[in-house]
Amino acid sequence: MPKTDLERQLAERFREVNGVHPMTEDDDAYVSSQFVPLEEVCARHGRDPEAVRRLMLEQRLPLPGYLRSDGAEMVPADLFALADEAGGVERLEAWFTAHWDDPATGSEEWDAYLSGRYVCLHSVTPATIRRKDDLTSAISAATDEPDTGSARWSERLHALVDELDALEPAFTAYDRLRFGGPTSRDICIDAPRDRFPRP
Secondary structure: OOOOHHHHHHHHHHHHHHOOOOOOHHHHHHHHHHOEEHHHHHHHHOOOHHHHHHHHHOOOOOOOOEEOOOOOEEEOOOOOHHHHHHOOHHHHHHHHHOOOOOHHHHHHHHHHHHOOOOOOOOOOOHHHHHHHHHHHHHHHHHHHOOOOOOHHHHHHHHHHHHHHHHHOOOOOHHHHHHOOOOOHHHHHHHHHHHHOOOO
């Protein structure tokens, strides 16, 4: 089926944000297990896909998380949940940024949300974004604590890692290409578990 102008524009914008990287069969399989084609999500919610693509290009809804190798625009199943909670797309930005006390931080997080690159969370909300930041900071700082290596320290570290593990999906090889290196799961979940195994 021929692509519409908005589909082509959205694919171009996606590649501007993420770079041009091949999607392997394994990447496609992972993405298909975690995300849903935009057309399907729109059909479920009675939305016009072309209108939604326009909102994405106008930076009022987030870009797709992935473009599958067949060109499918893959989005979270709950793509519209935050806009619905905010009272509509026109209120989403103000509602979203208000979750941060510092307006500059709120604005940065809004830009990150719109990029579609928050594929590091099963559910992307201001609360989960903030909690992920808190957890990754705490895990990264853990080796500087006075009781590093003790049983109590290990228990604290693994509780943090386990909580982050519950928030984050597995990621795929494509993510390491577009992010230019290891993912937060590699750094803050897998590495601490390998370096500091449970007693």
